[in-house]
Amino acid sequence: MDEIFSKNYPLVISxxxxxxxxxxxxxxxxxxxxxxxRDVRKQYAREAEFIIDGDRAIALPGLVNTHTHAAxxxxxxxxxxxxxxxxxxxxxxxxxxxxxxxxxYWGAKLACLEMIKTGTTAFNDMYFFMEDTxxxxxxxxxxxxxxxxxIDFGDPQKREAECRATERLVSHIRSLNNPRIRAAAGxxxxxxxxxxxxxWCAEFAHEQKIGIHIHVSETEKEVNDSVAQHGKRPVAVLxxxxxxxxxxxxxxxxxxxxxxxxxxxxxGVHASHNPISNMKLATHRAMPYPQLKAAGVNVxxxxxxxxxxxxxxxxxxxxxxxxxxxxxxxxxxxxxxxxALHMAxxxxxxxxxxxxxxxxxxxxxxxxxxTAGTACNVPMxxxxxxxxxxCSGSAVETVLCNGRVLMLEREVPxxxxxxxxxxxxxxxxxxxxxxxx
Amino acid sequence: MDEIFSKNYPLVISxxxxxxxxxxxxxxxxxxxxxxxRDVRKQYAREAEFIIDGDRAIALPGLVNTHTHAAxxxxxxxxxxxxxxxxxxxxxxxxxxxxxxxxxYWGAKLACLEMIKTGTTAFNDMYFFMEDTxxxxxxxxxxxxxxxxxIDFGDPQKREAECRATERLVSHIRSLNNPRIRAAAGxxxxxxxxxxxxxWCAEFAHEQKIGIHIHVSETEKEVNDSVAQHGKRPVAVLxxxxxxxxxxxxxxxxxxxxxxxxxxxxxGVHASHNPISNMKLATHRAMPYPQLKAAGVNVxxxxxxxxxxxxxxxxxxxxxxxxxxxxxxxxxxxxxxxxALHMAxxxxxxxxxxxxxxxxxxxxxxxxxxTAGTACNVPMxxxxxxxxxxCSGSAVETVLCNGRVLMLEREVPxxxxxxxxxxxxxxxxxxxxxxxx
Numbered sequence: 001m002d003e004i005f006s007k008n009y010p011l012v013i014s015x016x017x018x019x020x021x022x023x024x025x026x027x028x029x030x031x032x033x034x035x036x037x038r039d040v041r042k043q044y045a046r047e048a049e050f051i052i053d054g055d056r057a058i059a060l061p062g063l064v065n066t067h068t069h070a071a072x073x074x075x076x077x078x079x080x081x082x083x084x085x086x087x088x089x090x091x092x093x094x095x096x097x098x099x100x101x102x103x104x105y106w107g108a109k110l111a112c113l114e115m116i117k118t119g120t121t122a123f124n125d126m127y128f129f130m131e132d133t134x135x136x137x138x139x140x141x142x143x144x145x146x147x148x149x150x151i152d153f154g155d156p157q158k159r160e161a162e163c164r165a166t167e168r169l170v171s172h173i174r175s176l177n178n179p180r181i182r183a184a185a186g187x188x189x190x191x192x193x194x195x196x197x198x199x200w201c202a203e204f205a206h207e208q209k210i211g212i213h214i215h216v217s218e219t220e221k222e223v224n225d226s227v228a229q230h231g232k233r234p235v236a237v238l239x240x241x242x243x244x245x246x247x248x249x250x251x252x253x254x255x256x257x258x259x260x261x262x263x264x265x266x267x268g269v270h271a272s273h274n275p276i277s278n279m280k281l282a283t284h285r286a287m288p289y290p291q292l293k294a295a296g297v298n299v300x301x302x303x304x305x306x307x308x309x310x311x312x313x314x315x316x317x318x319x320x321x322x323x324x325x326x327x328x329x330x331x332x333x334x335x336x337x338x339x340a341l342h343m344a345x346x347x348x349x350x351x352x353x354x355x356x357x358x359x360x361x362x363x364x365x366x367x368x369x370x371t372a373g374t375a376c377n378v379p380m381x382x383x384x385x386x387x388x389x390x391c392s393g394s395a396v397e398t399v400l401c402n403g404r405v406l407m408l409e410r411e412v413p414x415x416x417x418x419x420x421x422x423x424x425x426x427x428x429x430x431x432x433x434x435x436x437x
Numbered sequence: 438m439d440e441i442f443s444k445n446y447p448l449v450i451s452x453x454x455x456x457x458x459x460x461x462x463x464x465x466x467x468x469x470x471x472x473x474x475r476d477v478r479k480q481y482a483r484e485a486e487f488i489i490d491g492d493r494a495i496a497l498p499g500l501v502n503t504h505t506h507a508a509x510x511x512x513x514x515x516x517x518x519x520x521x522x523x524x525x526x527x528x529x530x531x532x533x534x535x536x537x538x539x540x541x542y543w544g545a546k547l548a549c550l551e552m553i554k555t556g557t558t559a560f561n562d563m564y565f566f567m568e569d570t571x572x573x574x575x576x577x578x579x580x581x582x583x584x585x586x587x588i589d590f591g592d593p594q595k596r597e598a599e600c601r602a603t604e605r606l607v608s609h610i611r612s613l614n615n616p617r618i619r620a621a622a623g624x625x626x627x628x629x630x631x632x633x634x635x636x637w638c639a640e641f642a643h644e645q646k647i648g649i650h651i652h653v654s655e656t657e658k659e660v661n662d663s664v665a666q667h668g669k670r671p672v673a674v675l676x677x678x679x680x681x682x683x684x685x686x687x688x689x690x691x692x693x694x695x696x697x698x699x700x701x702x703x704x705g706v707h708a709s710h711n712p713i714s715n716m717k718l719a720t721h722r723a724m725p726y727p728q729l730k731a732a733g734v735n736v737x738x739x740x741x742x743x744x745x746x747x748x749x750x751x752x753x754x755x756x757x758x759x760x761x762x763x764x765x766x767x768x769x770x771x772x773x774x775x776x777a778l779h780m781a782x783x784x785x786x787x788x789x790x791x792x793x794x795x796x797x798x799x800x801x802x803x804x805x806x807x808t809a810g811t812a813c814n815v816p817m818x819x820x821x822x823x824x825x826x827x828c829s830g831s832a833v834e835t836v837l838c839n840g841r842v843l844m845l846e847r848e849v850p851x852x853x854x855x856x857x858x859x860x861x862x863x864x865x866x867x868x869x870x871x872x873x874x
Contacts, residue, residue, distance in 0.1 A: 076815075077822035081759075081773035114812040279760035280826075282769040310826040311813055316753070322518075323716035323757075324764075332719040336518035375551040376748055378513075378856045379863030385514035389717075389747035394831030419815045426816030 005413045008403045009049040014041045016054030016369060018359055020383060025059065027365040031403025035361055052398060052408070054369055058383055060341075061357045062121025062366035062401060063314040064348025067213075067251035067272040067302025069127045070136075070144075071099075071107030073114065074426045075307040084219070084281050092307060096128075098432045104129035106425035108136035109418045111312060115142060116412055118313040118393020119368040121401040122354045124249055124272070124302065126186040126213050130169050134181055141406045143354050143366070146173060147186025147213045150201060154194045163200055170208055180354075180402055184211035187243065190234040191222050195241055202242035211247040211352070214238070217260075218252035219283055235260040244269050249351050251302060254283045258291050265295035270351035273343065275324040276317060277304035286328035289321075289335060300348040301340075313393040318344050322388060337388040365403040370395050442850045445840045446486040451478045453491030453806060455796055457820060462496065464802040468840025472798055489835060489845070491806055495820055497778075498794045499558025499803035499838060500751040501785025504650075504688035504709040504739025506564045506586075507573075508536075508544030510551065511863045512744040521656070521718050529744060533565075535869045541566035543862035545573035546855045548749060552579060553849055555750040555830025556805040558838040559791045561686055561709070561739065563623040563650050567606050571618055578843045580791050580803070583610060584623025584650045587638060591631040600637055607645055617791070617839055621648035624680065627671040628659050632678055639679030648684040648789070651675070654697075655689035656720055672697040681706050686788050688739060691720045695728050702732035707788035710780065712757040714741035723765035726758075726772060737785040738777075750830040755781050759825060774825040802840040807832050 004011075013025040024040035026048065027033055035044065041051070079091035104127065115123060122143035125133060130146045137144045148169045152159035166185060173183040185205040187193045193201070205212045217223055217234050226234045235256065238244055246268030253271045256264070264271060273287045292299050301321055303312045318340040325335040349357030355364040372380065376391040399407040406412065441448075450462040461477035463485065464470055472481065478488070516528035541564065552560060559580035562570060567583045574581045585606045589596035603622055610620040622642040624630040630638070642649045654660055654671050663671045672693065675681055683705030690708045693701070701708060710724045729736050738758055740749045755777040762772040786794025792801040809817065813828040836844040843849065 073812075074816060075818075076827055077817075077819040080819075080822050080826060081763075081770050083769055087769075110812060110815060117812060276760060279764035280769065282763045282767050284764070284767045306827075310822065311828075313829070316829070320757075320760075323713060326518075326719045327716035327721070327761075330719050330721045332520055332524075332717065333518050373853070373856065375510075375547060375554060375856065378547060379511060379860050380514075381512075381863065381867070382514040382517075385517050385747065389517060390513055390743075391748075392750070392753070392829040392831060394829060416810070419810065419812065423816050426818065430818070 002413060004050050004405050004408060010044070010047050011050040011052060012041050012044050012048040013052045013054050013059065013369070016057050016059040017372070017383070018059050022056070025359070025367070027400065027403045029403070031365055033359060033361055033363050033365045033367070036359065056372050057369040057397060058372055058387070059359060060119070060368050060370060060387070061345040061349065061359055062368050062399065063119050063344045064300065064352060064354070064357065065115065065120050065123040065302050065312065065314055066249050066270070066300040066348050066351050067274055067304055068111070068123055068125055068312065069305030070111035070123065070125050070133055071104040071127050072305035072307045073110040074103060074107040074422065074429060076310045078307065080310070095429060095433050098429055098436065099128065101129040101132040103425045103429050105132040105136050106422045108133040109140065110422035111306070112136060112140035112142050113412060113415060113418045114312045116140065116399050116406045117396065117410070118315060119370070119396035119399060120312065120314050121366040121368070121399065122349070122352055124184070124213055124352055126188070131172050134173060134176060137181055138176065138178055141404050142401055143180040145182045145184045145211055145213070145352050147184040149186050149188050150197060151188045151192045152194050152197045153192060159194060159197050159200070162197065166201070166204065170210060182210065184213045186213045189215040189222070190237050191225060195237065198238065198241035198243055205247065211249065212243060212245060213249050214243060214251070216250040216253050217255040220255055220285070223255045233260065235263060239263060239267070249300070251304070252278065252283070253287045254278055254285045256288055256292070261288060261291040261295040261297060264292065264297045270298045270300055272300050272302040273321050274302050274304045275320040277308040279320070279324060280308055286324050289325045290329055298347050298350055299343055300351045301343045314344050315387070315391055315393045318388045337384045340388045341384055365400050367400050368396050369398040371397045439850060441487050441842050441845060447481070447484050448487040448489060449478050449481050449485040450489045450491050450496065450806070453494050453496040454809070454820070455496050459493070462796070462804070464837065464840045466840070468802055470796060470798055470800050470802045470804070473796065493809050494806040494834060495809055495824070496796060497556070497805050497807060497824070498782040498786065498796055499805050499836065500556050500781045501737065501789060501791070501794065502552065502557050502560040502739050502749065502751055503686050503707070503737040503785050503788050504711055504741055505548070505560055505562055505749060506742030507548035507560065507562045507570055508541040508564050509742035509744045510547040511540060511544040511859065511866060513747045515744065517747070532866060532870050535866055535873065536565065538566040538569040540862045540866050542569040542573050543859045545570040546577065547859035548743070549573060549577035549579050550849060550852060550855045551749045553577065553836050553843045554833065554847070555752060556807070556833035556836060557749065557751050558803040558805070558836065559786070559789055561621070561650055561789055563625070568609050571610055571613060574618055575613065575615055578841050579838055580617040582619045582621045582648055582650065582789050584621040586623050586625050587634060588625045588629045589631050589634045590629060596631060596634050596637070599634065603638070603641065607647060619647065621650045623650045626652040626659070627674050628662060632674065635675065635678035635680055642684065648686065649680060649682060650686050651680060651688070653687040653690050654692040657692055657722065660692045670697065672700060676700060676704070686737070688741070689715065689720070690724045691715055691722045693725055693729070698725060698728040698732040698734060701729065701734045707735045707737055709737050709739040710758050711739050711741045712761040713754060714745040716757070716761060717745055723761050726762045727766055735784050735787055736780055737788045738780045751781050752824070752828055752830045755825045774821045777825045778821055802837050804837050805833050806835040808834045
């Protein structure tokens with residue numbers, strides 16, 4: 001059975017439901033959904049090398065996580081329930097100072113495993129040692145956009161080093177020649193990167209035709225500090241530096257005002273909502289989804305890193321988004337299930353440029369099967385409601401990315417080795433930090 | 438293997454972790470944890486009829502859900518994303534008008550299945566046709582406190598009928614003579630039950646030595662209406678009628694003020710926090726957990742019914758409680774993981790009177806095993822953090838209630854029949870409602 005995981009094959013997925021209708025899907029060996037319909041199984045019986053019996057499972061586009069720090073799985077549960085500054089300065093940064101490329105590789109492997117097991121087929125990442133993340137992603141078969149977290153704190157020497165690190169990553173990723181591993185510029189945030197650094201990132205991204213991944217207005221303090229330092233709010237600083245583009249994904253966006261929402265729409269910026277992280281770290285304001293939606297911004301969904309979530313389950317994130325928006329903006333009709341699912345699929349795919357996030361013929365076969373035969377899907381009054389409000393990622397049974405089978409009936413090749421390797425890396429990291437400190 | 442599910446046996450659970458230490462557990466055939474320790478497996482090898490290999494799983498007390506409407510699983514996903522009054526009057530009530538005892542039986546079976554699969558061993562329920570819920574609960578082996586939802590809207594004739602219905606349920610449950618199925622009085626809420634009705638419930642509960650289960654101050658409107666109608670807030674009305682007792686579980690409690698928190702502490706009332714339902718229905722205020730905690734109130738956790746959640750996973754609810762409290766009260770140190778786990782275990786067990794919710798020798802064997810060998814528990818920096826923030830109920834592999842094995846390695850006897858029966862009941866219900874309407 002392990003053969004099916006080894007490469008792309010022409011295959012049929014039979015007897016699944018799409019939008020409530022039973023259908024078959026034919027995926028060709030270039031990774032494209034070549035046909036869907038009731039007769040597809042018969043029609044392609046000779047061409048298909050494998051038949052996956054969907055057994056009335058629900059077929060969905062793969063979920064797209066538009067903001068995370070994959071290797072931070074290694075820090076899962078290392079420190080919680082603290083004030084942001086204490087948490088960073090006393091716990092996260094001291095540990096990260098001891099990170100190695102090998103640690104990041106194992107953390108990213110664990111992250112990919114977890115994403116596959118919960119139905120995510122593409123993610124947008126920002127961290128360090130990203131060449132090692134690229135190696136992990138390549139082995140796991142998932143799609144990603146990878147950026148080096150560029151932080152200069154206004155220091156010109158540090159800025160030079162960050163520019164070189166960004167260039168090296170982009171050049172390395174080009175050399176991989178894997179269309180499913182892409183580079184982006186990753187200016188960390190307007191409060192950690194100088195205007196010069198932001199401008200460099202914007203120009204470099206434009207020149208290289210790559211995306212930009214940045215944190216924007218997560219906390220009120222950032223906004224106030226920006227006004228004090230620059231005489232303008234963070235979004236105005238970003239716009240002045242050319243960061244707001246149709247290839248930009250802005251994470252968090254909790255403290256955007258209405259004008260900033262309009263500007264995002266004008267510039268074509270994609271917003272990534274990260275509700276669980278925002279609640280855990282107490283940002284005290286939810287992303288203004290109603291205003292972003294009214295302005296026409298493409299709003300997507302992300303889990304943030306595992307040290308502020310503490311998992312990568314996009315099903316949980318869909319539910320949290322719908323709940324937080326209703327609660328904070330005091331309107332239970334806000335962000336209905338259908339919109340949450342759209343954020344996690346088509347909107348995310350559009351933001352990262354991996355297909356259009358649907359199961360239409362001609363689209364890349366980034367698709368997942370969710371079992372209908374489990375309590376979260378019984379009764380089946382409304383499949384979308386069940387997916388968003390009732391199921392967790394554990395209901396996902398099969399995952400294809402770009403036509404390749406990454407999980408079949410919850411089996412992912414090498415799972416136990418990845419868990420053991422990640423545990424070993426995490427224990428070693430904590431030990432080194434303890435020995436040093 | 439099915440034999441293990443059939444009745445209580447003396448058994449050993451070997452090689453589990455409790456609070457980070459490896460241990461074995463011996464459960465005797467009366468359903469009590471008779472011994473724990475490293476030598477227990479050897480010591481009780483001859484007495485034990487089964488050995489369950491815990492394989493380094495984490496052993497926890499069974500979770501306790503202190504507020505739900507079990508049979509509402511049948512309405513899962515039937516209507517979402519609506520204003521409370523529209524949702525009730527246009528969707529929920531019209532469908533409930535067609536409910537039969539058989540429907541409730543299947544809904545409760547599905548609820549018990551779902552609770553067992555996610556590690557809950559006891560729940561506090563309020564609904565209709567509760568004799569049918571009792572039948573389902575008895576078959577499934579879980580513990581529960583069952584109340585008939587008493588609603589008179591100030592109508593003396595209706596009140597009489599509700600008193601009789603409450604008496605009938607209590608008498609029926611006594612006749613079952615099952616120590617794990619208990620009755621409570623269930624005055625629905627101060628805005629749906631007259632003072633006379635509340636007084637009757639209080640007196641009846643006192644006389645019968647049973648608990649009281651009630652909704653309190655879920656919405657701001659209830660509080661304002663009470664002041665307008667009675668010249669006092671709902672909690673004062675309840676206190677006047679004798680409802681606030683050490684056997685009372687008050688659900689929601691979003692709009693309690695500081696004096697009401699103190700009064701709850703004085704009266705020994707248990708509060709049930711229902712964060713997911715509160716967010717989904719946009720109550721716009723989170724339960725004042727900091728004030729309740731400061732006052733010394735026993736704060737527990739509940740999922741509410743599946744039509745406002747939409748599942749019964751207490752792991753999800755623990756995380757939501759910690760997230761909502763931090764976010765709403767703007768303090769990331771609030772409700773740390775350890776307190777969330779306490780709410781879902783010891784505090785809940787205390788509220789319902791099913792043991793003390795720990796794994797100490799002499800306690801009833803209400804216990805669950807959570808697998809350590811899955812991504813949500815890797816790395817294992819902090820088991821409690823992983824349980825609360827990273828895992829969902831799908832990480833639970835084995836469940837015992839009162840010493841009887843209800844799930845073993847995720848197998849629950851009769852699962853497929855229950856799913857099919859519940860789907861059939863739900864479809865029939867919708868059809869009858871449609872034919873009538």
